[in-house]
Amino acid sequence: MGAVLEETYDSGVVAFLILCTALVFIMVPGLGFLYSGLARRKSALSLIWAVLMACCVGIFQWYFWGYSLAFSKTATNKFIGNLDSFGFRDVYGKVESDDQYPELVFANYQNMFLCVTLAIIAGATAERGRLLPHMVFLFLWATLVYSPIVCWIWSSNGWAASWGVLDYAGGGPVEIGSGVGGFVYSWFLGKRKEKLLINFRPHNVSLITLGTVLLWFGWLGFNGGSAFAPTMKAMMAIMNTNLTASFAAMTWCLLDYRLEKKWSTVGLCSGLVSGLVSSTPASGMITPYGSVILGIVTGIVCNFSTGLKYLVGVDDSLDILAEHGIAGMLGLFFNALFAADWIIGMDGSTEHPGGFISHNYKQIYKQIAFIAACTGYVAVVTSLICFVIDKIPGLKLRANEYAEAAGMDEDQIGEFAYDYVEVRRDFLSWGNNNQMEQNQDGSYIPNPLNHQDDHIPRVETHDGENGESSELSDHQHLDQEKQGV
Template sequence: MGAVAERGRLLPALVFIFFWATLVYCPITCWIWNPNGWAFKYGVMDYAGGGPVEIVSGLSALAYSLVLGRRQERMMINFRPHNVSLILLGTVFLWFGWLGFNGGSSFGANLRAVMACWNSNLTASFAAMTWVLLDWRLSRKWSMVGWCSGTISGLVAATPASGFIPPWASVILGVVTGFVSNYSTKIKYWMGIDDSMDVFAEHGVAGIVGLLFNALFGSDAIVGLDGVNVGAKNPTTGTAVGGWIIHNYRQIYIQLAYIVATAAYTFVVSALIAYAINIIPGLKLRASEQAELLGMDDDQLGEFAYDYVEVRRDYLAWTPQKNDQVQDANLSRANLYGCGEHSGMFSNPGQETKSQPISSPIPSKSSSQTNLQDVTAVPSVVGAPDHPSAEHGETVETVDVELSEKPR
């Protein structure tokens, strides 16, 4: 559903999900988790769903984004993550739940489940650190959004691999996944596809990396920790279940065949479903341009998550200029809403004089050499007739600013 963000209609997306689950997810799940599925018989190593969960979601999002089209560029001038705190909180919840997802895929409270949880934590941690370092090299900032993206990509890579590889290999998996997934976010720009949530990079690509690591570092010692698959044989090679570290070199071809088949089937069928739904009257996937400008919350839900209380930050107004010594001035108790005119609202305690609201902002240092030490502001309580709050009978606290300029 991340592909629908900011431009997709809800009802057609729900119709798409029904046919997608029936025609894409269920068949691929049967391939790998049904004893009669071709991937199961072929000996594919996919512990908790790198194919049916991760590759399928990543390639489906890419196909849906292709059909849906790009967002309006002029509406993305001020684009940024809208709530980093919720991104962090959601990532923590995902991480916690993922331990049950990967650990529970051993179908019992056994040592393999413990190993899966341990490997999941290692992969997620090192993928997060790698992603943050890659972002730091560009911005010289420690990005929390980057940490969350790296964590999710690491958990995705651990999904097919956590029950097959040893812990030391999980560290390598985390570093490689963070690096590959971070750079894979550029693929959408090369293809001209607006994958707004980077689902392809963080799920599709990371799932592929995890499946390939099974071919390299899969170990029969880890598989046998569940007490059931001790001495299990690969039905295709006739060797123990594992990868190159136990000299099963043919496993790489098995994994590659599974990856290509899953990715190709998912992308083609998902795109066909999306195209078919899009031409049905009343089920057009894309919202109108006016709806995009209004916002999907308002257009599709009629509700808002954050717009009821909104603060716009004006750093030029709120941040003192360099070399300006503000010593004796204290911020008043006036309501500050980030407007430029409020940058000069200082008050001296103990003074009370009624005055009219400020009508113009304090001149900046570039336009007038104003000494801020000479700025005095007197708070007062007025109900000015021309004040927008006066007609509602509200009491408004304002300040009177006196400026005296000194040449410098």
């Protein structure tokens, strides 16, 4: 006779967590579209590939040993778990007799958090990073950085959890981890070539908007599901998420308008993402009016933080540090100020004295210490992983200059997001091959798309009459096509 599971669960809670697992997963393609739109068309597809493959790496790592290192039931180490649940061994039914859902549901829900984190970091490869070394990096990073920090804050034995640090849905492991980790990875990759950045703009704002909307949609499951039951706390987290995101978006747009006198869609999306990030550690902890203040502060601080990369000389091309790392730190710090014991206890089981507004003043230094510990640990260990991988033959992190000029789609993928401009993506050079290009202010600069300096592969053509071959650049070849030659 076959074995029959005899445990019973709250089917409403199980269904809620399964739904939230699917919602969090949709954030992964959302990030792919967002990053793809922010890049140039010649690297648009490579970023979608990087994000989706990062999700695959995260699923493998979590099943292999990531979940065990973060949440193993028998671990007593306050820093990292053991391998007792290696390969999801015995990760099936209830952990405690009064649990409302099986461990398998919890483990798969938490897996999506890792997938989103790795997908965020994948944006650091934008327009110059090789994909295979990055996937190796992500597996090691998930093992040595993400799993330990999750153990610190979400395992019952973790030092931060035992100390009373408040991190509702991942300000430490997800946001500081991805923001600081992606920034360090960008530092190791180095800057993109300056001559290729002239007049740089995102190639598809519609994709950016689509990706942001998918992120917002999924984030409701990300934060709402972290209550682990369809309770009032879940709805409070969703409301706080929307409040923070909305006020951050409005603030960001106002700051951009003062400079450009235009209402930027990219600015709107940037503000929404930074607000969603800062709500992650705080949405199930702080009051609604605290979320409004958090949104305004996030919009201001993260907007100006986009300039940090220029101060330190790091080409953080997608502003991962500003919109994830800094925003995550803000959310964690706001827990020290606006966390309320009555909101934390809305799930009917969690007891905590809250933060400053609940007269628990010592929460301030606990939150600051956790922020510092996460930031320092992520920066140091990520640097070590990058340094080692980059020295391994065949795993050099950065593509060469030729590949960067041709685009990551051509060098790493061999397929293109826009087939109708696959070879013709330098369409601005059509018409003539002028050496100079006119700016909006009337001044002239060297044309970065001039065929003499673009390092684009040359193609061989044949004369129809005598069969002689000659080499033409892509631009000359296209000029001939347009003229009917």
